[in-house]
Amino acid sequence: MTIVIIKALYVLSASGADWHRHFSNSLHSYGFEPTRYDKDVWIQLSEDKTHYEHICTYVDDFMIVSKQPEAIMELIKKEYGVKGEGPPLYYLGNDCKMHNGRSAIGCKKCITEAMRRIEAITKNPIKRQSTPLPTGDHPELDTSEFLDNDGHRYYQMLIGILNWIVGIGRFDIAHATTSLARFSSVQGSVTWTELFGHLDT
Secondary structure (H helix, E strand, O other), X not given: OXXXXXXXXXXXXXXXXXXXXXXXXXXXXXXXXXXXXXXXXXXXXXXXXXXXXXXXXXXXXXXXXXXXXXXXXXHHHHHOOOOOOOOOOEEOOEEEEEEXXXXXXXXXXXXXXXXXXXXXXXXXXXXXXXXXXXXOOOHHHOOOOOOOHHHHHHHHHHHHHHHHHHHOOOHHHHHHHHHHHOOOOOOOOOOHHHHHOXXXX
């Protein structure tokens, strides 16, 4: 009997760690060392001793910061197949562009895609608000019914999206996000007796 594999699934629990270790060994061989503040930000002094070169990694995505990034890219391409290269346009949720000779980042594309995804799920347009948490809204006073499992997973997805958006630059919604994130865990009206009544006192 012959089995033809059409597509291999990338689901091994240790795959991410194995790749990180493998790529780290390569970066070490190029002369890079991980920085003390982030093990996924690598640094080395350039050959002409004029500046420090950096490589930022995130799983199998990476970004090179150098006056001559092409030389580093050629080293990487000798070992790995690189799908795309050139000045970054979009990286880990951030729009990247040059502005007045300086690199600038934003998160418009990520937010637009998040809104499109949510509107597709709910089949309703998102209501725009002038502030992240309108005056008078008090989540801790909400008395509505607890969510079912599907609703709970959807709520956690929304909090995850918001946390990512905060992390990539929208710090103005951080307070509203953390206020709502407090209610991400499943809770119900369970009495002390129901929880611990089986224990001997």
